[in-house]
Amino acid sequence: MRLLVVEDDAILNRQIVTSLEQAGYAVDSASDGEEGQFLGDTEPYDAVILDLGLPKVDGVSVLNAWRREGRKMPVIILTARDRWSDKVQGFDAGADDYVTKPFHMEELLARVRALLRRATGHATSEISCGPVKLDTRSGRVAVDGNPIKLTSHEYRLLSYLMHHTGRIVSRGELTEHLYDQDFDRDSNTIEVFIGRLRKKLGVDIIQTVRGLGYLLDASQTKT
Amino acid sequence: MTGIRPILKGFAGRSIAVRLAASSVFWSFVILLIAGLILSTLYRDNTERAFDQRLLVNANTLASNLVAPGALDRDLGPVGDPRFELPLSGWYWQVTRPNARPDEVRSSKSLFGGQLPGLAPAGNEAFGQIRQGYGKAPDERGLRIIERDIDLGEDGRFIIRVAGPADEIETAVRGFLFALTITFALLGLALGFTTLLQIRFGLRPLANLRSALGAIRRGEAERIAGEYPHDIAPLASELNLLLDTNREILERARTQVGNLAHALKTPLSIIVNEAENAPDEVAARVREQAALMRDQVNYYLDRARAAALAGTLGTLTEVEPVINGLARTFAKIYRDKDLAVELAIPKGLRFRGEKQDLEEMAGNLIDNAAKWAAGKVVVVAEIVREGADRSRFRLLIDDDGPGLPEAARTEMIKRGRRLDETKPGSGLGLSIVSDLAALYRGSLRLEASPMGGLRSVLELPGDKA
Numbered sequence: 001m002r003l004l005v006v007e008d009d010a011i012l013n014r015q016i017v018t019s020l021e022q023a024g025y026a027v028d029s030a031s032d033g034e035e036g037q038f039l040g041d042t043e044p045y046d047a048v049i050l051d052l053g054l055p056k057v058d059g060v061s062v063l064n065a066w067r068r069e070g071r072k073m074p075v076i077i078l079t080a081r082d083r084w085s086d087k088v089q090g091f092d093a094g095a096d097d098y099v100t101k102p103f104h105m106e107e108l109l110a111r112v113r114a115l116l117r118r119a120t121g122h123a124t125s126e127i128s129c130g131p132v133k134l135d136t137r138s139g140r141v142a143v144d145g146n147p148i149k150l151t152s153h154e155y156r157l158l159s160y161l162m163h164h165t166g167r168i169v170s171r172g173e174l175t176e177h178l179y180d181q182d183f184d185r186d187s188n189t190i191e192v193f194i195g196r197l198r199k200k201l202g203v204d205i206i207q208t209v210r211g212l213g214y215l216l217d218a219s220q221t222k223t
Numbered sequence: 224m225t226g227i228r229p230i231l232k233g234f235a236g237r238s239i240a241v242r243l244a245a246s247s248v249f250w251s252f253v254i255l256l257i258a259g260l261i262l263s264t265l266y267r268d269n270t271e272r273a274f275d276q277r278l279l280v281n282a283n284t285l286a287s288n289l290v291a292p293g294a295l296d297r298d299l300g301p302v303g304d305p306r307f308e309l310p311l312s313g314w315y316w317q318v319t320r321p322n323a324r325p326d327e328v329r330s331s332k333s334l335f336g337g338q339l340p341g342l343a344p345a346g347n348e349a350f351g352q353i354r355q356g357y358g359k360a361p362d363e364r365g366l367r368i369i370e371r372d373i374d375l376g377e378d379g380r381f382i383i384r385v386a387g388p389a390d391e392i393e394t395a396v397r398g399f400l401f402a403l404t405i406t407f408a409l410l411g412l413a414l415g416f417t418t419l420l421q422i423r424f425g426l427r428p429l430a431n432l433r434s435a436l437g438a439i440r441r442g443e444a445e446r447i448a449g450e451y452p453h454d455i456a457p458l459a460s461e462l463n464l465l466l467d468t469n470r471e472i473l474e475r476a477r478t479q480v481g482n483l484a485h486a487l488k489t490p491l492s493i494i495v496n497e498a499e500n501a502p503d504e505v506a507a508r509v510r511e512q513a514a515l516m517r518d519q520v521n522y523y524l525d526r527a528r529a530a531a532l533a534g535t536l537g538t539l540t541e542v543e544p545v546i547n548g549l550a551r552t553f554a555k556i557y558r559d560k561d562l563a564v565e566l567a568i569p570k571g572l573r574f575r576g577e578k579q580d581l582e583e584m585a586g587n588l589i590d591n592a593a594k595w596a597a598g599k600v601v602v603v604a605e606i607v608r609e610g611a612d613r614s615r616f617r618l619l620i621d622d623d624g625p626g627l628p629e630a631a632r633t634e635m636i637k638r639g640r641r642l643d644e645t646k647p648g649s650g651l652g653l654s655i656v657s658d659l660a661a662l663y664r665g666s667l668r669l670e671a672s673p674m675g676g677l678r679s680v681l682e683l684p685g686d687k688a
Contacts, residue, residue, distance in 0.1 A: 009489045015496045053485045080488035081481065082521070084586025085579040088548040091555050098556070101488040102495050102517045114559070 001116055001160055002026040002177045004043070006036030006062070007051045007078065016049060016078075019105045020112070024139055024155050026180045033057030040066050044176050045073050047115050049108070052079040052090065060093045067094035074115040078103065113137060120163040127162045129216055130205050134162050143201055150200060153178075157193050161206065161216045170213035239429065240422050247418040255407045266399045270392050271367070275355050278369040278385045281307075282353075285316060285383045286373050307331040311362050313388035315339055318381055328381065337361030339384050342370050357389055365389035428452050432459060439466065441575070441686075443539070480527050487520050525655045540578040542604055542616070542685070543568045549586050550602075557593050564593070568604045571688040572616055576663050581683075584659050584667075587652035588620045588679045595624030595676060606687050615665070616685040624676035632669040632677070656681070 003025045007013040013029050020027045028043065030036035033054035040048060040062070052059035063075055074096040079086065082100040090098055096118075097111050113125060113136045125137040131144045139155060141148045150158065156178050161169060171190050178190075194214065198206055207215045284303060306314040310333055317330040317339045327338070340358035354370045366386040373381045428451050438444040446466060451459045491513055498509040550564045574581045585602075592600045603619040657667045665683035672678035 009493070011493045012489055012496070015493060019496075080485040082484075083579060083583055084549065084552075084590075085582040087586070088552045088582060091552040092548065096555065102491040102513070105496050105499060118558075 001046045001156065001163070002028070002044070002180065003112070004036070004039055004045045004048045005029040006031075006033070006040075006048065006054065006059070008032060008054050009051075015105070016108070019109065023109055023112075024152050024159065025112075026156065026178050028180045031055075033059065033062050037062045037065055039181075040071060040073070041069065043181065044173070046119070046177060047074045047076065047112055049076050049078050049112070050095075052077060052081055052086070060089060063090075063093045063095060074119045076108070076111055076115060078108070110137075116163065122163070127165075129162055129165050131203055132158075132162070132201060132205055134159060141201075143203055148200055150197075153193055154197050154200065157190075158197055158201075161214065165216045168209050168212050168215045173213070240426055243422050243426075244415075244418060248415065251411055251414045251418075255411055259403055259407055262403060263396065263400055267392070267396050270395045270399075271355075274367055274387060274392055275369055278355075278367065278387055279353065279371070281316060282369055282371045282383045282385045285318060285385070286371060289318065289373065289381060289383070290375065307333050309333050310335045311360075313360065313364060313366070314386070315360070315366070316383070316385045318383050320379055320381055322380075334361070339366070339368065339386055341382070341384070342368055358386065360386070365393075367392060428455055435459075436462070441539070445470075476527075480524060484520070484524050488517075491517055491520070526658070538575075538577060540574045540576060540581050542572040542574050542581065542618075543570055545574075545578060545581050546585060546602055546604070549582065549589055552586075553589060553593050553600075556590075560593075561598060562593055562596060563599045564589070565599065565601045566603075568602070569606070569687065572604055572606065573685050573688060574616070575684040575686070580659055580663070584656045584681060584683075585618060585620075587656050588618075588667075588681060591652060592620050592622035592624070592677065592679065596622035597624055597676075599623045599674065601674065606685075607682065613684070614686045615682055616687075618679075618681040618683070620679040620681070621672040621674045622676035623672075623674040626671060626676040627669070629671070632671075 001024075003020055005013060005016050005020070005027060007016060007029070008031050010031065013031060017027045017029050028039055028045075030039050034056040036048075036050065036054065037057060039045075050059050050063060054062070059077065059079070063077075066073075066075075075094065076097040076099055077090045077095045078099045078101065079090070080101040087098050096115055099108055099111060117125065117127075117136060125135060127134045127136065133142045133145075134140075135142075136159070141150055141155065141158060157174065160174065160177055174190050194206060194208075198204065205216055207217060209215050281304065304314060306312045307316060308331070312333045315331050315334045317334060318328045319326045319341070320328050330339070338361065342354045342356045342358065352372060356368055358366045358368045360366045365388070367389045368384060368386040371383045373383060375381065431449060432447065432451065432455060435444065435447045435449065439447070446463045447459045450456075494509060495513045495517075498506040498513065546566055546568050550566055553562070553564055589600060589602060599622070601619075601621045603621075605617050605619075607615045607617050653667070653669075660667045660681060660683060663683055665681065667682075668680050670678040670680060
């Protein structure tokens with residue numbers, strides 16, 4: 001899952017980015033509205049955390065522009081403006097959630113999880129595919145109830161695939177959603193991680209669709 | 224004089240129209256009274272002179288009769304007017320000889336043996352003068368008398384006295400006064416009427432100014448529009464300037480408060496986040512104090528925002544779009560809750576105040592209801608009192624949650640208030656709602672909802688277009 005953080009305060013920006021990365025997301029960041037709008041326009045983010053009081057272009061304008069161009073990724077507004085009029089304006093501009101400063105990082109993370117889940121059509125924090133269970137809240141993975149230890153890259157890969165169960169995910173899509181823009185995108189690494197994942201899970205739920213990508217399908221599982 | 228001052232003071236507080244009308248009535252009355260007095264005096268003088276002329280003609284006839292040789296042996300009459308022959312007709316003549324006994328020489332038959340009173344010669348008048356004055360007839364009726372002295376040389380001196388009834392003059396003067404009074408009364412009325420027209424016409428710009436201010440108060444206009452005569456044009460433009468400045472100051476205060484919020488809350492977020500990652504004792508203290516700071520900042524920002532609106536002239540805010548916007552927002556905030564928000568807001572209902580403040584009050588109350596509701600929140604608005612200036616509307620917010628017992632409801636608002644003073648911003652958005660409502664001279668109360676939960680009743684100034 002790849003996220004964008006648009007926040008003009010450098011320290012807060014770094015804090016949010018660090019916390020999100022620790023939680024297993026690929027994170028890009030922008031420090032003004034112009035850069036943020038450009039990134040949101042060009043990169044396929046799974047969710048955006050957007051400040052309202054931004055230099056160059058303010059947050060509501062950025063959000064309005066995205067929605068006008070048909071960009072539907074979930075957006076959490078993170079702002080000090082806590083009046084209802086600001087919230088109404090934010091939601092009307094197309095925000096999906098609204099967090100007011102000062103905030104607890106835990107709460108922001110919970111909101112991000114909920115938003116990602118909702119965006120991919122999952123009702124609870126636990127996503128399962130056959131014997132594999134992934135708890136997005138705790139970041140734990142279990143097969144038939146036995147916990148499996150995954151590295152953060154492996155977790156990201158599995159999490160993205162599990163959020164999009166039943167549909168073919170291309171290798172390109174995986175690189176775009178799993179790594180931030182500074183990452184050295186070598187398509188071989190994906191294959192390496194898929195291999196390691198298959199080994200660790202011990203069940204064959206990840207199918208390779210030749211020439212297209214990968215498909216997570218519980219019905220095909222041989223247990 | 225002591226009585227006038229309080230009266231003048233009484234007028235000072237009244238409208239300019241009353242002052243103008245009162246002074247106009249006063250001066251018209253004084254001027255008409257003086258004119259009437261002068262006119263009636265002149266008329267009386269004229270009437271007397273004409274009457275005297277008639278008497279003098281008779282005196283001259285008598286004199287010429289008297290001058291005729293042997294006149295004293297004959298009867299002097301008739302003078303020509305038959306009324307002198309009629310007993311006690313009011314018309315008399317008499318010829319007397321001063322310093323002689325008996326002094327009466329001849330008199331008219333009408334005198335019936337009586338005497339006409341003599342007019343005292345004023346001072347050392349020379350003989351031969353004509354005198355006129357008033358006297359009393361033998362039957363006590365008032366007489367106008369004219370006297371003429373005549374010197375017949377060796378025959379001696381005579382005084383010819385002719386009199387006519389004085390009430391003829393009085394009647395004529397009275398008739399004139401009656402006509403004069405009626406004329407002047409009509410004139411006074413006409414003057415009063417034209418004064419009223421003038422006042423209305425002359426003061427129309429002021430009346431316009433007043434209704435323009437009223438429109439601003441009711442929020443129907445932002446500035447004083449229209450042309451004003453140069454006497455009060457500066458007043459209108461100064462008022463406009465004042466309104467603009469007021470609005471500008473308010474806007475600036477709002478912006479600065481918003482900037483302050485942003486400036487303070489971002490560093491606070493950083494401190495809180497840093498402290499959360501460092502689990503030692505200092506970090507715990509920092510977390511605790513940062514939370515306190517956050518509450519303080521929130522509380523005083525709310526207060527500052529609320530205070531910024533106090534004393535502004537009214538703007539009008541449509542209630543329906545505001546509540547609709549909030550409902551859209553709550554649908555997103557509580558989308559995981561399966562919450563139904565039902566609205567019944569009449570179209571055209573207007574809140575006399577700032578949009579942001581209505582959003583703040585209604586937002587906090589609906590948020591509160593949505594938090595506790597089992598599945599349904601109902602928002603109803605209705606006009607409470609129809610009136611020109613002080614009409615209000617009521618916003619009822621019901622939920623089907625657990626509700627609160629009566630004691631807790633009253634305690635809730637009381638507690639909110641008490642905690643405001645000791646520990647700001649303690650959780651309840653209700654206190655800021657109550658504060659805001661009070662600034663608008665409205666009110667907030669909590670009741671038991673017929674839906675089972677809590678009902679918030681917010682009363683605010685407003686009307687229906």
